[in-house]
Amino acid sequence: MKPFDNRPIGIFDSGLGGLTVAAALQHKLPGEAVAYLGDTARVPYGDKSVDAIIRFAHQDVEFMLSRGVKLVIAACNTVSAVALDSLKRDYPDRIILGVIDSGVRAVIDSGVERVAVIGTRATINSDAYRRGIHAADCSIRVESIACPLLVPLAEEGVTSGAIVPAVFDLYLGRLRNDPPDALLLGCTHYPLFAEALNDYFDGKVRILDSATACAKYTAEFLCEHHIAAHPGNTPSFGCFVTDMPSEFHRHATRFLGRAPGRVERINLA
Amino acid sequence: MKPFDNRPIGIFDSGLGGLTVAAALQHKLPGEAVAYLGDTARVPYGDKSVDAIIRFAHQDVEFMLSRGVKLVIAACNTVSAVALDSLKRDYPDRIILGVIDSGVRAVIDSGVERVAVIGTRATINSDAYRRGIHAADCSIRVESIACPLLVPLAEEGVTSGAIVPAVFDLYLGRLRNDPPDALLLGCTHYPLFAEALNDYFDGKVRILDSATACAKYTAEFLCEHHIAAHPGNTPSFGCFVTDMPSEFHRHATRFLGRAPGRVERINLA
Numbered sequence: 001m002k003p004f005d006n007r008p009i010g011i012f013d014s015g016l017g018g019l020t021v022a023a024a025l026q027h028k029l030p031g032e033a034v035a036y037l038g039d040t041a042r043v044p045y046g047d048k049s050v051d052a053i054i055r056f057a058h059q060d061v062e063f064m065l066s067r068g069v070k071l072v073i074a075a076c077n078t079v080s081a082v083a084l085d086s087l088k089r090d091y092p093d094r095i096i097l098g099v100i101d102s103g104v105r106a107v108i109d110s111g112v113e114r115v116a117v118i119g120t121r122a123t124i125n126s127d128a129y130r131r132g133i134h135a136a137d138c139s140i141r142v143e144s145i146a147c148p149l150l151v152p153l154a155e156e157g158v159t160s161g162a163i164v165p166a167v168f169d170l171y172l173g174r175l176r177n178d179p180p181d182a183l184l185l186g187c188t189h190y191p192l193f194a195e196a197l198n199d200y201f202d203g204k205v206r207i208l209d210s211a212t213a214c215a216k217y218t219a220e221f222l223c224e225h226h227i228a229a230h231p232g233n234t235p236s237f238g239c240f241v242t243d244m245p246s247e248f249h250r251h252a253t254r255f256l257g258r259a260p261g262r263v264e265r266i267n268l269a
Numbered sequence: 270m271k272p273f274d275n276r277p278i279g280i281f282d283s284g285l286g287g288l289t290v291a292a293a294l295q296h297k298l299p300g301e302a303v304a305y306l307g308d309t310a311r312v313p314y315g316d317k318s319v320d321a322i323i324r325f326a327h328q329d330v331e332f333m334l335s336r337g338v339k340l341v342i343a344a345c346n347t348v349s350a351v352a353l354d355s356l357k358r359d360y361p362d363r364i365i366l367g368v369i370d371s372g373v374r375a376v377i378d379s380g381v382e383r384v385a386v387i388g389t390r391a392t393i394n395s396d397a398y399r400r401g402i403h404a405a406d407c408s409i410r411v412e413s414i415a416c417p418l419l420v421p422l423a424e425e426g427v428t429s430g431a432i433v434p435a436v437f438d439l440y441l442g443r444l445r446n447d448p449p450d451a452l453l454l455g456c457t458h459y460p461l462f463a464e465a466l467n468d469y470f471d472g473k474v475r476i477l478d479s480a481t482a483c484a485k486y487t488a489e490f491l492c493e494h495h496i497a498a499h500p501g502n503t504p505s506f507g508c509f510v511t512d513m514p515s516e517f518h519r520h521a522t523r524f525l526g527r528a529p530g531r532v533e534r535i536n537l538a
Contacts (some may be wrong), residue, residue, distance in 0.1 A: 162438065
């Protein structure tokens with residue numbers, strides 16, 4: 001049996017959001033190489049149809065596999081919510097993980113009784129979080145709220161200041177007077193609002209984050225299946241986008257916590 | 270010489286925004302049939318690269334021509350700013366009009382001395398408005414400001430309330446204390462903010478609108494070239510989108526001022 005596997009982990013998202021998963025993963029597993037794909041020519045996915053998202057996700061996975069990755073993470077809640085079953089069916093011999101399962105586990109492990117899940121319109125419409133949480137524990141009260149403006153705000157770098165609480169009021173105003181035990185960030189862009197959300201709820205709501213949870217459970221998966229990289233591995237971080245590599249490079253630091261190195265433009269469609 | 274031409278006018282945009290041009294056109298020319306295309310699978314265009322926008326615009330025009338239109342309007346400032354020269358070069362025998370030329374003429378005809386142009390990042394980076402205005406009158410002072418959050422706000426239906434002036438502050442705060450004579454809405458989504466902008470500037474800034482201007486100059490063009498529809502024509506309005514026809518239908522009323530009839534999904538890529 002091969003004790004280590006130094007091949008990269010493939011992480012893909014519609015744009016920048018999945019970098020929060022990459023950051024959490026490399027923080028937890030500094031020896032793992034990563035190949036990251038952002039489908040920036042077609043970002044955002046969250047307001048698009050199920051058919052379109054499934055088609056885009058298949059092209060994303062095909063590219064990831066062409067890079068020789070050992071597993072693929074759909075670091076996009078929208079893809080995980082609406083396309084993961086289709087991907088697993090079409091790639092039965094590959095390991096494809098999604099962020100929804102991680103977010104669900106984070107809720108279950110937290111022991112909360114009432115949680116509000118926020119995400120894109122496609123993620124919330126899929127009802128994937130509520131179904132996943134209730135499959136594990138049907139006593140947990142789940143409210144699901146689509147917050148479509150948060151992705152453009154995060155992509156624009158507006159994560160504090162007067163606009164942010166005004167947008168929270170639009171979507172979360174009614175929760176402020178009747179706060180749940182926890183708020184699950186069901187979109188990989190949303191960790192950038194963690195501090196603003198904590199302020200908005202006066203620290204009274206526990207913030208659970210599908211990106212951090214995904215890194216934690218991926219680490220466990222790699223160890224269980226003996227496919228973690230050698231601890232002495234010097235990992236690479238390859239970035240691929242379908243449009244605007246220099247814009248991506250400029251904004252990536254905000255999501256990744258450091259500069260991403262070279263960003264290469266590729267074609268998918 | 271044929272005195273009338275009842276073929277439809279083709280109008281395309283990345284999404285809903287171009288419907289403001291269609292609305293203004295049908296208000297001005299009620300006898301004109303319209304075929305409208307919204308590339309909703311790839312919306313928005315405004316944050317994407319010049320290469321991607323040119324590729325998308327060519328596919329949009331090909332589809333419009335396949336519908337037997339008499340002329341094509343690129344009812345998207347982003348496309349008009351970065352792809353119109355390429356389109357005119359590749360379709361020398363077709364009539365392709367853009368909204369930038371109309372916006373420029375609206376500024377010149379208004380007689381203002383100082384104008385602020387607002388638009389998407391791609392439109393503003395192209396510098397097309399400033400170049401166009403200065404080609405006609407280099408004494409006009411032009412400031413250009415990208416306002417990327419306004420498109421997602423308009424698509425989300427948030428065109429009034431606390432968020433809107435907070436977003437105006439982000440982009441236009443410095444203009445509020447030192448207002449220009451006019452503000453040119455260099456994006457077909459922005460007419461939805463006309464009232465909020467008028468309030469923001471306490472009615473002191475004249476609002477010029479590239480969508481209304483485009484309808485005006487298209488009407489003149491049709492008459493000059495003897496290709497207007499017969500006044501007794503009962504016009505059709507055909508809507509085509511690349512994704513989410515029912516969502517498009519639901520939001521279209523806000524842009525068009527009435528329900529759009531049947532919306533058909535088509536594939537471009």
